[in-house]
Amino acid sequence: MIGAPLSATSVLDESASIVRATASPWVGLLLVTSLPYRFMQAVFADRLLELGSSASQYGDTLRMTADLTCVAFLLSLWGRAVYARACRLTSASGSAPGREALRVPLAALASYIFVASIAESVTYMLFITAVGIGVGAILSGMAIGTMELNDRPGVIAPLRLLSRYGNQTRIVVALSFVFFCGFVIAALNVATLFGGCLALVSTIGGWDASRWHILLSFSNRRYILMVIAGALLVIEPFWIAANVLLVRKAGVTESGDDLRLWFEELKQS
Amino acid sequence: MAQRCAVHQQRAAFAVCMQCAKSLCQECATQWDGIWYCAACLTGRRAGPVKRSRAGGWIAVIAASIVILFFTTRLMVWAGVLLAGLR
Numbered sequence: 001m002i003g004a005p006l007s008a009t010s011v012l013d014e015s016a017s018i019v020r021a022t023a024s025p026w027v028g029l030l031l032v033t034s035l036p037y038r039f040m041q042a043v044f045a046d047r048l049l050e051l052g053s054s055a056s057q058y059g060d061t062l063r064m065t066a067d068l069t070c071v072a073f074l075l076s077l078w079g080r081a082v083y084a085r086a087c088r089l090t091s092a093s094g095s096a097p098g099r100e101a102l103r104v105p106l107a108a109l110a111s112y113i114f115v116a117s118i119a120e121s122v123t124y125m126l127f128i129t130a131v132g133i134g135v136g137a138i139l140s141g142m143a144i145g146t147m148e149l150n151d152r153p154g155v156i157a158p159l160r161l162l163s164r165y166g167n168q169t170r171i172v173v174a175l176s177f178v179f180f181c182g183f184v185i186a187a188l189n190v191a192t193l194f195g196g197c198l199a200l201v202s203t204i205g206g207w208d209a210s211r212w213h214i215l216l217s218f219s220n221r222r223y224i225l226m227v228i229a230g231a232l233l234v235i236e237p238f239w240i241a242a243n244v245l246l247v248r249k250a251g252v253t254e255s256g257d258d259l260r261l262w263f264e265e266l267k268q269s
Numbered sequence: 270m271a272q273r274c275a276v277h278q279q280r281a282a283f284a285v286c287m288q289c290a291k292s293l294c295q296e297c298a299t300q301w302d303g304i305w306y307c308a309a310c311l312t313g314r315r316a317g318p319v320k321r322s323r324a325g326g327w328i329a330v331i332a333a334s335i336v337i338l339f340f341t342t343r344l345m346v347w348a349g350v351l352l353a354g355l356r
Contacts, residue, residue, distance in 0.1 A: 044345070044349065045349075048349045048350070048352065048353045049353070051353060052353055053353065053354050055349065055350045055353035055354065056350045056354065059346065059350075062346045062349060062350070063342065063343075063346050066342040066343075066345045066346050066349075067342055069342070069345065070338055070341065070342045073338075074338075092300075107326075110327070110330045110331065110334070111330060113334050114330050114333055114334045114337070117334055117337040117338050117341055118337055120341050121337055121340060121341040121344050124341065124344035124345050124347075124348045125344060125348070127348040127352065128348065128351060128352065148304070149287055149288070149304065151314055152323060152326055153323065153326035153327045153329070153330045153331075154326040154329060154330060155326075155329050155330055155333050164290060248304075250285070
């Protein structure tokens with residue numbers, strides 16, 4: 001049952017408790033399935049940065065990396081679908097689901113892969129603009145939120161659902177802003193974690209700490225890419241849970257006023 | 270102002286059908302697999318779609334996904350090369 005009326009804060013509040021409830025094992029599954037995708041994205045970005053302006057001469061290598069990233073993307077979509085189902089079952093029952101979370105309806109999964117692929121291509125199309133990543137993230141969030149509402153395969157129905165639940169513009173934009181801030185904080189935490197571990201390990205004798213200080217510094221672009229990938233991994237469970245809850249809450253108009261009216265009707269009858 | 274049930278106008282809305290977006294009172298709303306539906310949409314779900322249209326839907330969604338994924342990888346390379354060239 002949904003507790004509070006639809007608002008950005010209520011979505012964030014309830015998504016935090018859902019992530020806590022689904023942490024074991026569903027957040028773990030999400031992280032394990034997302035890890036190869038984020039790693040491949042980091043590898044692709046690293047190759048591009050390495051090649052620089054001569055990247056156009058290495059089309060085959062880049063295409064092969066992009067194809068592998070696409071395979072990892074499909075695996076991550078399955079992980080996200082299972083996790084989104086676990087979130088929905090948790091919000092409906094109040095406790096973490098068992099193996100039933102794995103039984104994602106095939107039609108819903110196929111529709112989700114279709115919409116998520118569109119979101120991904122929109123991200124790359126608009127990548128050069130300032131809003132590209134934001135638009136892609138919102139589309140991909142709405143895709144996972146509406147996934148389980150697709151009961152039959154098709155190309156029109158998932159897009160229709162996306163437009164229906166995407167009209168909560170104010171809340172969607174507010175959530176995106178909060179998650180952007182969350183991403184920055186997560187990145188700082190991941191970097192601090194690496195730094196803290198390095199400082200602890202430096203105290204152990206015989207450890208080649210000086211080499212690791214160079215590797216784990218912001219002058220190393222691979223380290224920066226890994227911190228970004230790590231921050232995305234940290235924030236992903238919260239983002240998916242928030243979108244699943246947003247769609248569910250948009251379908252329930254329960255509020256204090258509604259309950260008061262209903263109670264008055266009960267008294268009169 | 271609270272919303273009203275689409276069937277019983279005198280009652281306050283309790284939920285919204287996740288399929289047709291109609292406002293529903295407690296009597297009209299039915300939760301199935303954790304999702305609220307109206308009676309008509311729930312009947313439609315339980316009856317199941319016509320087999321032929323389902324096969325068409327599968328072919329369409331799989332073909333569209335393959336095409337889009339193919340172009341996504343190409344877009345990834347093109348956008349990357351473009352950005353790398355700007356550096």
